[in-house]
Amino acid sequence: MIPRTATEGHKSDPPASEAAASLGYAWWAVIALTAVYTLSFVDRTILSLLVPSIKRDLGVSDTQIGVLQGLAFSVFYTLMGLPIGRIADRWNRRNLIVAGILVWSLFTTLGSVAKSYLLLFLTRIGVGVGEASLSPAGYSMLSDYFPKQKLGAAISVFYMGVFIGTSLAQLVGGTTVDMLARTPNIVVPVLGSMASWRLTFVIVGLPGVLFALLAWTIREPVRRNLLASADGRPTQLSFGDALAQIRMRWQSVAGISLGMVCQGMITYGLIAWIPTFFQRVHHWSPGQSGRALAGILLTFGCAGMYVGGRLSDHWQKRGVAEGPLKVAVISAIGTLLLMPVALIISDPYWTLALLAPALFFDALAMGTSAAALQHIFPNQVRGQVSALYLFVLNLGGGSLGPLLPGVFNDYLFHDPNMVGYSVAITVAVGAIGMLIACRSTYGAYRTHYNMMMKAA
Numbered sequence: 001m002i003p004r005t006a007t008e009g010h011k012s013d014p015p016a017s018e019a020a021a022s023l024g025y026a027w028w029a030v031i032a033l034t035a036v037y038t039l040s041f042v043d044r045t046i047l048s049l050l051v052p053s054i055k056r057d058l059g060v061s062d063t064q065i066g067v068l069q070g071l072a073f074s075v076f077y078t079l080m081g082l083p084i085g086r087i088a089d090r091w092n093r094r095n096l097i098v099a100g101i102l103v104w105s106l107f108t109t110l111g112s113v114a115k116s117y118l119l120l121f122l123t124r125i126g127v128g129v130g131e132a133s134l135s136p137a138g139y140s141m142l143s144d145y146f147p148k149q150k151l152g153a154a155i156s157v158f159y160m161g162v163f164i165g166t167s168l169a170q171l172v173g174g175t176t177v178d179m180l181a182r183t184p185n186i187v188v189p190v191l192g193s194m195a196s197w198r199l200t201f202v203i204v205g206l207p208g209v210l211f212a213l214l215a216w217t218i219r220e221p222v223r224r225n226l227l228a229s230a231d232g233r234p235t236q237l238s239f240g241d242a243l244a245q246i247r248m249r250w251q252s253v254a255g256i257s258l259g260m261v262c263q264g265m266i267t268y269g270l271i272a273w274i275p276t277f278f279q280r281v282h283h284w285s286p287g288q289s290g291r292a293l294a295g296i297l298l299t300f301g302c303a304g305m306y307v308g309g310r311l312s313d314h315w316q317k318r319g320v321a322e323g324p325l326k327v328a329v330i331s332a333i334g335t336l337l338l339m340p341v342a343l344i345i346s347d348p349y350w351t352l353a354l355l356a357p358a359l360f361f362d363a364l365a366m367g368t369s370a371a372a373l374q375h376i377f378p379n380q381v382r383g384q385v386s387a388l389y390l391f392v393l394n395l396g397g398g399s400l401g402p403l404l405p406g407v408f409n410d411y412l413f414h415d416p417n418m419v420g421y422s423v424a425i426t427v428a429v430g431a432i433g434m435l436i437a438c439r440s441t442y443g444a445y446r447t448h449y450n451m452m453m454k455a456a
Contacts, residue, residue, distance in 0.1 A: 026145035029218050030154050033138050034161045036101060039211045040131045041165025042172075042204050043108040044073060047124070049174050049286050051276050053197040058117045062416060066406030069272045072121045074398035077128035078391040085136040085387025086239065089380055093137035094220045098212050104130025105208020112194060112201035135370075136386040143374040143382055144221040149317050151374060152324065156309025156367030163301030163363065166271050167294040169204070174275070174290020176200050223379045245381045246388065249448045252376060253385065255441025257392040259328055260369050262433035264397020265404070266335060266362055269426045272402035274355075277419045282348040296356045304331075304363030312368040316375075321449035324372035327365050328438040334361025336431035340424040365438075376448040401426065 047054070047069055054060065054068075088096055107126025114120035138158060146154045176199070186196045246253060278289035308327045315323025335358055342354035370389070377385050408422035409415065 023146075023150075025219070026142075026154070026221075029145055029221075030142065030157050032214055032218050033097075033142070034158050034164070036097065036211050036215050037134060037138070037158060037161025038165040038168065039101070039161075039208065040104065040134055041162050042169045043104055043127055043208075044131065045166050045169045045271050046108075046200060046204050048272050048275050049170065049290060050197050050200060052279065052286075053195070054120070057195055057197075058120070060117050062406040062409045063403070063411075064117065064406075066272070066403040068117075068121060068124060070268065070399040070402035072124035073128040073131075074394040075128070076125045077132045077398070078395040080129045080132040081136060081387040081390050081394075082384075084132050085384040085390075086242070088133075088137040088140050088383030088387075089242075092220050093141050093383075094215065094218050096133050096137045097218075098215045100130045100133025101208050101212040101215060102130070103133075104128075105205050105211075106130075107205075108208070109202055109205030111205070112198040132387075132390075135390055136383045139370055139374060139386045140379070140383045141218075141221055144224050144379070148375055149313055152312035152316065152368045152371045153306070153309035155371040155374075156305040156312075159367035159370065160302045160305050162267070162366065163297045163305070163359075166301075167298040170275065170290035170297065171294040172203070172290075174286040174288070174294075176203060178285050178287030242381045242384050245377065246385055249376055249444075251444035252441060252448045253373065253388070255437050255444065256325070256369050256372055257389050258396075259325075259332075259434045259437035259441070260365070260389070260393050261396035261400075262430040262437060263328070263331070263362070263365060263369075264393050265401040265430035266339070266397075266427050266434075267366070268398050268401030269405055269423055269430070270339075270362075270401075273405045273419055273423050277343070277423065278348065280417055281420055284348070292352055296352060296359060300356045300360040301363045304360040305367050307360075308364035308366070308368050309371075311364075312371065321446045322442045324365070324368040324375075325438045325442055325445055327368045329435060331361050331364035332431045332435035332438065334358070334364075336428060336435070339427045339431070343420040343424040343427065365434075372445065376445070376452050378452075397430070401430075 051065055055065065060068075084096070084100075104127045107123045107130060110126070111120060111123040114123050139155065142154050142158060143151060185193050186199055187193050274293060275286065275289045278284040278292070279286065284292075308331065312324045312327050315326060320326070338354055338358035338361065342351050342358055345351055345354065370386070373385055373389055374382055404426045405419060405422035408425060409419055413422065
């Protein structure tokens with residue numbers, strides 16, 4: 001028997017004017033959380049523009065760079081995400097996000113003084129630990145702010161922080177590296193003399209204090225769709241109870257998570273290696289590649305997320321429960337047809353021209369897949385299932401995406417200038433896996449979605 005759901009505080013539905021005002025505030029929360037997510041991706045991806053300097057100063061291989069960009073961040077991001085997801089289901093989610101911002105910004109700044117590969121590896125672990133607080137708490141908050149028929153668009157806008165942050169990292173980081181290229185060392189107050197490229201970590205790390213203040217302005221929403229006992233009171237779920245809820249829906253969780261691991265291989269692999277691709281193969285400066293990539297990431301990546309969210313919400317309103325998964329299938333097909341070709345073509349401008357629509361397709365499902373899990377779980381489990389989803393996504397896609405091209409460069413092609421082919425192989429494998437995983441999950445997801453609708 002499935003317990004019915006309740007709203008914390010047993011509040012009745014608000015009048016239309018109050019609902020409209022509440023929805024207006026909900027979109028302010030989306031904007032604020034998107035800004036925070038943007039900062040997280042600036043701090044996460046700035047390393048991709050510093051690859052030549054890091055290799056020169058620390059004497060590391062492409063495989064080690066892949067580990068630094070993927071595994072160092074992803075392992076602890078995912079491991080810490082599981083207990084943090086449980087905290088998000090029980091504690092003030094806004095405060096959890098504020099604490100996380102301060103932690104990851106501190107460790108980003110500390111990257112500027114890491115004098116060895118090991119120390120830089122440890123700072124990336126710290127960034128991962130801090131950022132583990134954001135998505136589980138953010139997804140859970142947005143699921144309380146928005147009705148089901150608008151949640152896909154809301155989380156897709158939140159997810160735009162991936163491309164906005166990456167674009168800013170490319171633009172600001174690339175320009176900074178170019179400006180400091182003729183100054184091997186620079187003296188920074190308190191930190192002393194350092195290699196000029198290290199200043200980039202300080203520039204992107206210190207604004208975290210301001211973003212923590214921005215997050216502090218968000219109100220903690222009332223928790224809705226809580227599992228309730230027979231007398232209508234919201235129930236507290238033990239860890240075992242939460243696992244039981246996840247096991248009831250394991251086919252949907254597994255299908256969506258595996259599909260987005262494959263999607264993550266594409267996105268994280270591209271973000272980690274495409275600046276290096278332009279620098280190595282086409283001899284562009286960090287500033288040139290950063291400015292070119294920032295434009296298409298920001299425009300086509302964000303457009304893809306928004307269209308994907310609206311398309312998913314459109315299908316949900318028409319009663320097509322598996323709408324988020326249909327978006328993912330379209331995303332996989334479009335990415336497979338366009339992105340590998342973009343990465344092996346010889347003209348850099350044709351590469352950019354093909355990358356633009358490829359990124360649009362790649363981005364379609366990034367927000368809708370996260371929203372899909374919120375639709376089929378009660379409130380007491382949403383933070384934990386989001387953390388589990390992110391655990392699989394980042395340990396799989398977040399690690400393999402940056403790692404595989406480096407491994408292919410070193411051990412398959414034995415040529416660093418074959419990086420375009422290495423990323424193209426990673427993209428093709430990811431797109432095919434995403435297509436199979438998401439399409440095969442339609443039936444299970446439809447069953448689990450209808451189960452929650454009957455319980456509400």
